[in-house]
Amino acid sequence: MTALLNQQFLTALAFGQGIERASVQIESEAGTVSDARRFVREQLAIWMFSEADDFSDRVVVAASELVTNAVLHARTRPPGESELIAVTLAFKPGIALGVLVCDNSDQVPMVNIRPPVNAINGRGLALVNSLADGWTAAPRESREGGSGKGVWAFFRCPQTVGLLPRSA
Known part of the structure; x- marks a missing residue:
């Protein structure tokens, strides 16, 4: 995945007009x-994305992996103390859909290129990389003064093939 393509997705989904968002x-x-x-x-x-569609399945699995990674690797508070993760969907109709998962950790996520064959964990970002059309991570600061990161997974809308270039 090229940085240029990720920048195009970010530009389409984070800035500009006509972006629909939903967060939890x-x-x-x-x-x-x-x-x-x-x-x-x-x-x-x-x-209006079909529930029985490859696109929807890819988005759901990628979101699940990003949230799982945040739960397993990005917790900054002691066990038993409340800590929130934000999940945001950004949709630019006819162009792209993005999943953004924000946590409190400053640790940059990395793809485990060659997890051991018998490993139980370590394949989350590799799976996101194979399902999404792009992904990236960036530091963030909250309004409350905290820090952390946001991890994006980008998906070209099914009807937009050709509007954004495929990665090499």
Whole structure:
């Protein structure tokens, strides 16, 4: 994935006119990953994406992996103390859809290129990389003064093939 293509997705989804957004905050706990999946499926249905569609499945699985990574690797507060993860969908009709997962960790996510064959974990971002048309991470600062990062996964809308160039 090229940085240029990721920049095109960010420009289409984070700036400009005609972008629809939906967000939810969930607790940073393993049991809430299903809440994130449900939120994404429901919002895709509101935006008229088919539930029985490869596109919707790819978006839901990628969102699930990003939230799982945030729960497993980005927690900054002690166990038992509340910590939230934000899940945002950004949709530019006819162009692209993005999933943004924000957490409180400054640690940059990295793809595990060669996880051991018998590894139980370590394939999340590799899966996101294979499902999405692009992904990136960026530091963020919250209004409350906290820091962390946002991890985006980008998807070219099914009817827009050719509007944004495919990666090499």
